[in-house]
Amino acid sequence: MNGNDVVSSFITHIAWEKLPPAVQRKVRMALLDTLGAAVAGTLTPVSRIAADYAVETWPSDEATILRHGQRALAVGAAFANGYAANGLDIDDCALYTRGHPGAQIFPTALGLAESLGLGGAEMLTSMVVGYEVAHRVARIWHATHEVYQACGSWGSVTCAAVAAHLMRLTPEQTWHALGIAEYHAPNLPMMRDIDHPAMVKHGIGWGAMTGITAAQLAARGFTGIPSLLNFGEYRDCVSDIGQHYIMVDGIAWKKYACCAWVHAALKGAEGLAKARSIRAEEIAHIRVEAPYDTVRLGTELPITTEEAQFSVAWPLAALVVDGEVGPDQMLEHRFGDQRIRDLAEKIELVETDELNELYRLAASGDPRGKYASVMIISLNDGKTFNSGIVTGDINYPQQDWDEHRVEEKFRWLTRPVLDKACVNEVVEMPRHFEEVPKVRELTQMLA
Numbered sequence: 001m002n003g004n005d006v007v008s009s010f011i012t013h014i015a016w017e018k019l020p021p022a023v024q025r026k027v028r029m030a031l032l033d034t035l036g037a038a039v040a041g042t043l044t045p046v047s048r049i050a051a052d053y054a055v056e057t058w059p060s061d062e063a064t065i066l067r068h069g070q071r072a073l074a075v076g077a078a079f080a081n082g083y084a085a086n087g088l089d090i091d092d093c094a095l096y097t098r099g100h101p102g103a104q105i106f107p108t109a110l111g112l113a114e115s116l117g118l119g120g121a122e123m124l125t126s127m128v129v130g131y132e133v134a135h136r137v138a139r140i141w142h143a144t145h146e147v148y149q150a151c152g153s154w155g156s157v158t159c160a161a162v163a164a165h166l167m168r169l170t171p172e173q174t175w176h177a178l179g180i181a182e183y184h185a186p187n188l189p190m191m192r193d194i195d196h197p198a199m200v201k202h203g204i205g206w207g208a209m210t211g212i213t214a215a216q217l218a219a220r221g222f223t224g225i226p227s228l229l230n231f232g233e234y235r236d237c238v239s240d241i242g243q244h245y246i247m248v249d250g251i252a253w254k255k256y257a258c259c260a261w262v263h264a265a266l267k268g269a270e271g272l273a274k275a276r277s278i279r280a281e282e283i284a285h286i287r288v289e290a291p292y293d294t295v296r297l298g299t300e301l302p303i304t305t306e307e308a309q310f311s312v313a314w315p316l317a318a319l320v321v322d323g324e325v326g327p328d329q330m331l332e333h334r335f336g337d338q339r340i341r342d343l344a345e346k347i348e349l350v351e352t353d354e355l356n357e358l359y360r361l362a363a364s365g366d367p368r369g370k371y372a373s374v375m376i377i378s379l380n381d382g383k384t385f386n387s388g389i390v391t392g393d394i395n396y397p398q399q400d401w402d403e404h405r406v407e408e409k410f411r412w413l414t415r416p417v418l419d420k421a422c423v424n425e426v427v428e429m430p431r432h433f434e435e436v437p438k439v440r441e442l443t444q445m446l447a
Helices: 003-013 021-041 045-057 074-085 102-115 120-144 151-166 171-183 190-195 204-219 232-238 260-276 292-297 305-309 313-322 338-344 353-363 403-414 420-435 440-445
Strands: 063-065 070-072 283-290 347-351 372-379 384-391
Touching: 003 120, 003 151, 003 171, 003 232, 021 074, 021 102, 021 120, 021 403, 021 420, 045 063, 045 070, 045 074, 063 074, 063 102, 063 440, 070 074, 074 102, 074 204, 102 120, 102 151, 102 204, 102 440, 120 151, 120 232, 120 420, 151 171, 151 204, 171 204, 190 292, 260 283, 260 292, 260 313, 260 372, 260 384, 283 292, 283 313, 292 347, 292 353, 305 313, 313 338, 313 347, 353 372, 403 420, 420 440
Parallel strands: 283 347
Antiparallel strands: 063 070, 283 372, 372 384
């Protein structure tokens, strides 16, 4: 079989009870992690705009828009919940994707599973489909596009796969759904948004919308082209789907609410500040040595949360001042904080060839690679502290993340939004989500 047929067969025939325990464990964690990102993300302006637009454009009682008290067609709920899930940029990353799969996979699966009256096992299985397709199609996508495209591009094909599984499309219909989604995938020039941060960001909601629409069209007989998964030169990327589950070691959770390119610098600063008991007022200068993409994020003081997320100086200064980078530090009410602003203006970014090469290797999946930075903090009294090369937590496989840590992250993220009783109830559900008869049991808690 060609690549399209192999992937379509996997999407069609995969079942929860056939999945290895390690895959089942990982997808339960992915569910709670992205749910936490989405609930916290409802605090952002982009979430409110997307929710209101979805209700107006796709009015229906089919599916829940989280925390906004509104409902819409499944495609509209997925569109809105996708923008919420990526609203604070604390949703997951994944191997080969150079971006965010969970923020598209989760809302697509949630909206369709709720609208179709399906249970937890079906939703979790569709999320496994999404991750396994995402790893592969994104790898091919980046290899075949000269301009670095954001997540909603390859995410359109990913979300079509999720939708095809939940809608129980035939292998032939699934084949067409993948091709329809790819053909209609948005063109998302990621680096232009890095230079001018805006709500468009990673195009998450557009990926979910395009994928669901593609599957719905395919179900009606609409035809599509062979997808990139069909290219013979990339057969090795897809031939093992259903046998080798990349997601087991290929998902990375985020500790900080900002672009992953900043995480190594944040880890280095956090380590130095704690080890040396450094206070913000003692710092005269911070030099950040980093790869090109990190340096390109810049040091401008933010006006919007998108500008804060796509910055090095703001989250770094906020971390030193507050000891964390979460919703409180990345929403507009904090941008006038003079302590953070003063420290942010003392930060210098320097690109180095060594860190560029480590980044290039890591992005290609080479185990020699690292997403790394060097932090040099100079104090007012003349003392200087050098972190050496520090690797961020965005690694594959990622260390030190288990169910407990994901649950603690959920509690931290949702603290400004949910009361303690609701948090406890929601945290408990993913532990046995495959036993939940109707996904609406979850959405009713968070409507």
